Amino acid sequence: MKKTLFVLFLLVIPVLAQGITLVGIGPRAGYHKSADAEEGSLMFGGALRLKLGALAVEGAIDYRSEEYENGAVKVKQWPVSASVLFYPLPIVYGLAGAGWYNTTYEFSDQVPGNGALEDRTEQEMGYHIGAGIELPIIKPTIAFDIRYVFLDYELGDEFKDVDANFMVYTLSLFWGF
Numbered sequence: 100m101k102k103t104l105f106v107l108f109l110l111v112i113p114v115l116a117q118g119i120t121l122v123g124i125g126p127r128a129g130y131h132k133s134a135d136a137e138e139g140s141l142m143f144g145g146a147l148r149l150k151l152g153a154l155a156v157e158g159a160i161d162y163r164s165e166e167y168e169n170g171a172v173k174v175k176q177w178p179v180s181a182s183v184l185f186y187p188l189p190i191v192y193g194l195a196g197a198g199w200y201n202t203t204y205e206f207s208d209q210v211p212g213n214g215a216l217e218d219r220t221e222q223e224m225g226y227h228i229g230a231g232i233e234l235p236i237i238k239p240t241i242a243f244d245i246r247y248v249f250l251d252y253e254l255g256d257e258f259k260d261v262d263a264n265f266m267v268y269t270l271s272l273f274w275g276f
Contacts, residue, residue: 123148123273125239131163131176133265140165142176146271148184148242155184155192173205180227190233192244198225200250225250225264239272 124147132139144161159182164175182196200223206216231244247263 121150121275123150123240123275125272125274127159127161127269127271129161129163129267129269131265131267142267146273148271148273150184153186155186157182157184157194157196171207173203173207175203175205177201178225182227186233190235191230192233193228193230194244194246195228196226198227198248199223200225200248223250227267231269239274242269242271242273244269 125145127144127146129142129144130139131142140163142161142163144159146157146159148155148157158180160177160179162175162177164173166173178198178200180196180198182194184192184194186192201220202223203218203220205218225248227246227248229244229246231242233240233242246267246269248265248267250264
């Protein structure tokens with residue numbers, strides 16, 4: 100127990116000495132681009148980041164909505180994700196994590212043959228990897244990252260033939276306390 104407290108003390112003191120915020124919370128905006136889509140869509144949400152030295156954890160929830168076939172089909176997605184961040188440099192980080200992707204499909208009566216199409220919501224588990232930069236020069240702290248998301252990916256599969264289902268670019272503002 101004493102060793103654990105000592106290690107935590109050694110991790111926290113340098114962070115406090117540098118004046119780096121340990122906890123940050125704030126809004127974020129992003130651009131979502133599916134691998135097979137011609138265009139992407141905007142998304143909005145919020146994130147909470149806990150930073151301890153060269154490591155951080157982040158939780159986020161986002162929302163995006165798209166329309167297809169002149170509004171006859173609406174797709175809404177709200178992913179809930181958790182990430183671990185590693186800072187090899189004070190402003191550069193790599194990240195990896197998992198998310199729960201909730202997607203709702205809404206079909207209007209304008210869809211040809213809609214007698215069999217009912218609105219539905221699906222949940223998928225996904226993983227993400229990425230990298231970003233964090234600029235703590237001003238308050239709030241600004242963070243920008245790129246994430247590659249893999250839905251229904253079985254851990255243990257080889258990466259050589261795996262393509263991301265989509266990419267997400269996010270810009271976050273973190274107010275610290």
